[in-house]
Amino acid sequence: MERFYCFSKDKFLDFFKALESFGTVQAPVRVTDQSFAFRAVKEPKEIAFEALRTILPPKKFFYPGRETLVSWQGNEVKDHQPEIQKQVLFGVHPCDLAGLGIMDTIFSADPQDNHYLLRREATIVVGLSCMPDKHCFCKSMGTDTPDSSAYDIFLTDIGEEYFIEIKTPRAYSLFENDQLLLKPITEEHREKYKDFWLKRSEAFQIGFASDNLRATMDMEWDNPIWDELGNRCLSCGNCVPVCPTCYCFDVIDVASLHEDGGERIREWDACQFTGFAKVAGDFNFRPGPVDRLKFWYRHKLHGFEDPHGMPTCVGCGRCTVSCPSGIDDIVGTVLRLQAKVEEEPKKGPANDK
Ligand code: SF4
Ligand code: SF4
Known part of the structure; x- marks a missing residue:
């Protein structure tokens, strides 16, 4: 299994179908003139490839704003098992990959958060390169290159084609039935890839020295x-x-007014x-x-x-x-x-x- 390939943008529908064979594809879509959100998409034309930052970051897929942790009825207490659905998170930029890497560190520290980890395990993450705008400063925070612990696949836009890195065996298996989609990379592809990341590094408009x-x-x-x-x-x-x-949350017990039962709920809080x-x-x-x-x-x-x-x-x-x-x-x-x-x-x- 090679790690690097390329594929033509003309073949994006085939790529998309390969992703769909794993689960629902969640990708940035345009919500207003100025804003984007990760939503379930059924066709590539729904995807806003130009999106830089979505309103909410990808954490919402693994750590929802509100969820039940346990419920009780009389003296019986039950752990709440979340419904886990397989999904593909497409179009995650380097800053958000770094964010996912940090959330993974937090939620897998002892005691592990099983709800988060189960959802994470059921998700293939596809990273996508981007060009910074006037608000981006990931370069200052050292998160401008993709965090390889956080993605399964990473796409770099090199013009007519994508330079694709496939990092995990489960991601590679998505393409086994379509051997014609992924092409070997050449020296020219490598040059275009290096050019892209060099130009991107030079494109930051704001920043600061972060060593102090x-x-x-x-x-x-x-x-x-x-x-x-x-x-x-x-x-x-x-x-x-x-x-x-x-990642801060509050925990609230909500008792039922009609029955001898209730739920313990976790919801996002803000310092x-x-x-x-x-x-x-x-x-x-x-x-x-x-x-x-x-x-x-x-x-x-x-x-x-x-x-x-x-x-x-x-x-x-x-x-x-x-x-x-x-x-x-x-x-x-x-x-x-x-x-x-x-x-x-x-x-x-x-x-x-
Ligand atoms: S604190 Fe940093 S990571 Fe958090 S929203 Fe602001 S710029 Fe993004
Ligand atoms: S809490 Fe204060 S700093 Fe944060 S968004 Fe609201 S006004 Fe701005």
Whole structure:
């Protein structure tokens, strides 16, 4: 089994049929002039190949916004087994693959989350190359090349053809009945592939140096920039569900009013909500939007590094485009904070002489 092949875009219908033989194909479709969403598609013409970021990231397929964990009737408690359907997630860009890799790390850590892992196992992920727009900064976060732990297949657009990497045996088996679809790659294909990734790397319009994010956040923790941003925050929580790596949830018991039974439900929560950090005794240890915004930035930029060796922001730009107050310009904020750090030594004793 070779790992790299190519196929003509004219043959995309055959490729699509091969994917469909595994399960329902979920792909980006256009929802409005400005927005896209992953939806089930029946034909390639429904796919918005031009989509960069969908409203919600792929996490919704593995970790739904609301689900039942257990139910009870009288004294009998039952684990809720989710209905798992085989599916193919098509068109996942490198930032979202990195997001999936991070979610895999979180949900497979002890104690494992079986609901997530069962859905993940039932899904073939097909990555797709993209060109960055003015909000993309995955290059700054080191997530601009596809995370190979997260996909089964990756397609790079090299013009008339796709350069295809097939990484898992189950993905390879989809094409066994159509030996004519995949062609061996030539030196020319390799050159086009390298050209694409070089051009993509040069196409980023925004970014920052990411090697000092922890120091920047620590040194600028009391910077007035946080008051300026936090005081504009509406605590609407938009920035959280759209983030491919935000995973906090609340657990609620819902008792039936008519029977001696009920359900324990898990649903997405958001650290930007006013009551997220409220504990017993009505004490809120992040009472204001400034506290919550700083916490969120820290968690995204370096808070995950100690346990897992990586930040959780993958540079997708979703929070930037979905914040109604124009706050979540992560690149702009980091550049402002880094500029302040640069200024600090000039105030120090050596410069005061
Ligand atoms: S913090 Fe914002 S830019 Fe970073 S991964 Fe989350 S939504 Fe994307
Ligand atoms: S989307 Fe913007 S306004 Fe809403 S909680 Fe996030 S930072 Fe605050």
